[in-house]
Amino acid sequence: MSYSTMKRSLEIELISAEGLKVDRKPVKRKTFCIVRIDQKTRVCKLDESGGSCPTWKDKIEMEMPINGSVRFLSIEVLYRTSGGADKNVGFAKIPVTDFMGGFAPQGHLNFLSYRLRDEYGDKSGIINVSIMVKPDGNNIKYSTPSPLVVATRDYAACSSQAAVNGQMWRPKTSSSMAVGAGYGGGEVTGVPVWCTYQQSS
Numbered sequence: 001m002s003y004s005t006m007k008r009s010l011e012i013e014l015i016s017a018e019g020l021k022v023d024r025k026p027v028k029r030k031t032f033c034i035v036r037i038d039q040k041t042r043v044c045k046l047d048e049s050g051g052s053c054p055t056w057k058d059k060i061e062m063e064m065p066i067n068g069s070v071r072f073l074s075i076e077v078l079y080r081t082s083g084g085a086d087k088n089v090g091f092a093k094i095p096v097t098d099f100m101g102g103f104a105p106q107g108h109l110n111f112l113s114y115r116l117r118d119e120y121g122d123k124s125g126i127i128n129v130s131i132m133v134k135p136d137g138n139n140i141k142y143s144t145p146s147p148l149v150v151a152t153r154d155y156a157a158c159s160s161q162a163a164v165n166g167q168m169w170r171p172k173t174s175s176s177m178a179v180g181a182g183y184g185g186g187e188v189t190g191v192p193v194w195c196t197y198q199q200s201s
Helices: 160-165
Strands: 007-018 030-037 040-043 055-065 072-080 086-095 109-117 123-133
Touching (some): 007 030, 030 055, 040 055, 072 123
Antiparallel strands (some): 007 123, 030 072, 072 086, 086 109, 109 123
């Protein structure tokens, strides 16, 4: 297999979300997520309980090229209306560098929390996920999973990638545009939420 066609398998778990809002009002409907890598899409299961703090705990596997052509993984949260239509709650675009390379070797389970933004760029909640680059069998490295960061109301700084881009919002756009290369030629980066981890006694 040539380098240009090499891929890695990702294990992605859509864990939960917190404080989901539409038009600044708490979401009461059932919600689900769509994960996109390049042109591939996977849909997670619907949270049957409904509400603004859904729990999915749904694991999916997707392949991602490692030739540098993919820089982001995108997640869209939607709610389902009583009529069966699916409406957007918010987006997060996760830089590949947040879970691959550097201090995140293959086999390392990364727990990440990201700020969601709606089509107007307003805050619409937080999504909690875990991502692991599955070992390819040639360079297996395992490490202890990092503790799950529980989002609180006191949000601190975002990742270096998001800070460099300097774009923390998105003007209103369609769903197809929002998951593309970015608005106006720039990359709109997901914003990780970092806060103090409190271990339960």
